[in-house]
Amino acid sequence: MSELIYLDNAATTKVAPEVYEAMNPYFEEYYGNAASVYRFAGESKKAVEDARKEVADFLGAKPNEIYFTGGGSESDNWALKGIAFSQRKKGKHIITSAIEHHAILHTCEYLEKLGYEITYVGVDENGIIKLDELEKSIREDTILISVMFANNEIGSIQPIKEIGEIAKKHKVLFHTDAVQAYGHVPINVDECHIDMLSASGHKINGPKGIGIMYLRNGVQIESFVHGGAQERGKRAGTHNTPGIVGFGRATTLAKEKMEERTKKEVELRDYLIKRVLDEVPYTKLNGDKVKRLPNNVNFSFRFIEGESLLIMLDQKGICASSGSACTSGSLDPSHVLLAIGLPHEIAHGSLRLTLSDETTKEEIDYTVEAIKTVVERLRSMSPLYEDFVKKNKQ
Template sequence: MKYIYFDNAGTTRVRPEVRDVILPYLDEDFGNPSAIYDIARKSKKALETAREKVAKAIGASPDEIFFTGSGTESDNWAIKGVAEANKQKGKHIITSAIEHHAVLNTCEYLSKNGYELTVLPVDEYGIISLEDLEKAIRPDTILISVMFANNEIGTIQPIAEIGKIARNHGVYFHTDAVQAVGHVKINVNEMNIDLLSLSAHKMYAPKGTGALYIRKGTKIKPIIHGGGQERNRRAGTENLIGIVALGRAIELLTEEIDAESERLTGLRQKLITGVFKDIPHVRLNGHPEKRLPGNVNFSFEYIEGESILLMLDMKGIYASSGSACTSGSLDPSHVLLALGLSHATAHGSLRITLGKFNTDEDVDILLNELPPIIKKLRDMSPLYEEMKK
């Protein structure tokens, strides 16, 4: 069955160029990078080459890149590692209300274990106030963790400005850049970023590999103990296949970033224009311009996002909802509520995330299929009937 995939913020298909580059490490060059014989030395070289590629993509040095098992692990390490290493200075951490749960739940864990947490609100577009941030910093503040770009609504934060404030106050700045790396230009030095998390499977590489950038001189402790891998900072035999794939994937995205950003932005705007033209009572969530090139998040009033997803699924169109009901919870997205949306409006959300393999034709098909789906669901909706009265 032919299908159209619009959930690239959830995960991505592996690119053929990425798949091809890992094949030798499945067969003849499968050695453990920690060993000293020939095939192990080849593995070690491949690992370090990938480290160089990741570093180049974000303007870092290779010895500031540490491979992990996921973006979630990278977030956990950045936050818990800095908290543990700097608790003598203070136990105050600042984050935002729209962070990924990998950050929010880690911060909440620390708040139950002797640390204090300040959660900054966001405006209607999902952007924190720099004034609020400055006011929240205290003498005992040790870490600011604000995501680069939001996974649900695509809004990009003023990262360089946040980094400057953090630097001026002598506070470490971590950003969860899982959605941003490879899709928008990043330079950790120009932006004063001290720690940055990324994940391979958002960049057309396999799941199960992440990385954490740690600026030289940052006080941080390991959270996984064992052998001496990753320069004694992250134990566990390296996922060589995943790391090689990540290196190639991020290299390709870095080379293509300008052209692909322009292409995806064009598709995004075409989709937004078409939806607003053909469907009434709809809201675009997130900033209209300061957003990821391929991210679109709509709220359709008087219906539920889960129903839209199921009907799109029947048409072979795969997307996701801004509502957490898709994961078994009746609560709407914490991100959408933080923007000021009502529970009812937040429940009617649909996230379309465009990627490398999406085309103009895909968007045309969605724009053809979506209006009758919305109309059918509203015709069955008591809320819509009440509104019409």
């Protein structure tokens, strides 16, 4: 067994060898600017368009509906700001959920300062959006609904098709942040009535610094990055050709391996969940038991503090997290866990473990034993736990 057990694949993933190999020629051999007109740059331009088709094929989209960006956060910002600014004459009301990634939530906060009104729809105890509340929130001046495909912390998969049907019924544009879902579950933009979609390369064994925006033909949106005429004039900047090639190759690999990988990850995920819930008392699984990403597990342990848990697991060679990597270092409990109804003291004791297709049963067993040891150690130092045990013995 490796000295390092990496169980934080929701934060980032290792670049697959096939992806690295596909990218290499575009650093050294075919380094031309894809926007240039001479023949040498033609290899780069062809590579960009081939990758665009790979992404489009995975989403059931047209190649000219795929735009390359610098990552998921840029795509999220573009979707919200681009629609907010282009549709401001129609209205200034946007609907999202209470458990979105901060790339969405902080963008919404920015738009609120500019006079836009945001409705944050609640979720149930499993982190699934309340569809009735969503539909009731739609108004005459609603210009956009943005709900993530699957939550990055607790793994709950949203009823995206139903949300898309609601949006279409009321003639409201629908964007989904699919950064965690892309490449892990099947996605068809037409079947789900999705108008815009964000995804990121480094979540699917691709490179960092590359993302995509799916933008349905006919949707009017303002450009987010101004400058040159790249990406059909909608997103300026020299193409990151190696990154784009890597994204395309990673997408194809994810598509080819999805069925096999999902089967393995779900089996290990459910094994991990059962062992921890059976062997570590006063533990809660966060997120839907069935409607969740294949590789996601999120626990809350009563009477402990999550940061201490992570540090002690790290000392045992286990990489994990307490939630989104984008909020690492924050002393506040997860907004996602608070939204599903957990009290602050329990939300603070959370642990997210996200598997990959390389994760082994041996690693899971080692991790479970480490969790048992660390949780017992931390609880032994907790006066709250001591008082709880004494009270329950009486």
